Amino acid sequence: MKKELIHKIVHASGIKKGELVLIHFWGDNENKEIADQFVIETAALGASPFLLMQSRSINRKLFMTAAEESFSEAYFEKLSGFDVILDVFAYQPIVIDLSEEKMPTYRRYIRSLFYKLMEAKKFLQIRLPTAENAKESGLMPEDFISRMEAAYDIDYEELRLEAEKMEVQKAREIILHTEGDHTLRLSLSGRKWHIDAGDGDMPCGEIYIAPIEEATNGSISFKTLFFEGMRYENVLLEIENGIVAHANIPELQAFFDEQAPENKTICELGFGLNKNVRELCGYTVLDEKMAGSFHIAIGANTMFGGKNKAPIHIDLVGQADIEVIQ
Incomplete structure (x- = not known):
């Protein structure tokens, strides 16, 4: 390095x-x-x-x-x-x-x-950024090292200032608008935003929050979704009272059918800010930091202000238009 x-x-x-x-x-x-x-x-x-x-x-x-x-x-x-x-x-x-x-x-x-x-x-x-660490990413070593070095080579002060100015921090609710006229509404009242700009998980570059668990409703689409090591196209998820109720992909639906409610509860909303992460690659550590991306997650969130205890935490990364309701 x-x-x-x-x-x-x-x-x-x-x-x-x-x-x-x-x-x-x-x-x-x-x-x-x-x-x-x-x-x-x-x-x-x-x-x-x-x-x-x-x-x-x-x-x-x-x-x-x-x-x-x-x-x-x-x-x-x-x-x-x-x-x-x-x-x-x-x-x-x-x-x-x-x-x-x-x-x-x-x-x-x-x-x-x-x-x-x-x-x-x-x-x-x-x-x-080593060949050994590449093994968990699903990427070829050279590709992994290149992406990681780029993600680290940023202006950290600029990143922090950008995060601190984000309008989402004033939101009472956020609506994510995704392809196909799908909308997902998340309530944030009383919850605290967290900025990852170099003093937490590295590489860094996100702002995230634990939404009110039972108050997330609507549907959300992903043109491409990397989930548990697999790549899926044109994914649609329906969320009712904070829990994933339906997925249009049979393999994903089978996964959710096997889960307890706490494992399919929407536990996080985040936005990527790292300008040197330029495309999704299937490695969540990088994908959730990509500038212009959003991610929601299912599972545990007690470590950052939520109340959902679960043995898993899985991020789902995509792109959306953001509507802020203050």
């Missing part, structure tokens, strides 16, 4: 002078130069960086021999005083090849680790 991009990311994170910052790096030695650059950029801001590497190869050897008593509560308490966590991954976190006998110790370690790290004032997840 280019040093210039790491510089932009760290500066956009909102790290302040005097803060204690943990660079929690999922990667091996071939990627350590990237981790070191995050440390350097953090120190340049006047903060105090610490580096903790989570290497798959080393962790496998470590937890093949670690006793159950290893990594006591005292160990995790040492990780409780950080102001900011930069959770940077060159490959998918947590995944490790261990025997069933040794896996419980590793799971306890990971669970205790994240419980403690999430106590920090700020927790950022930063996906690196």
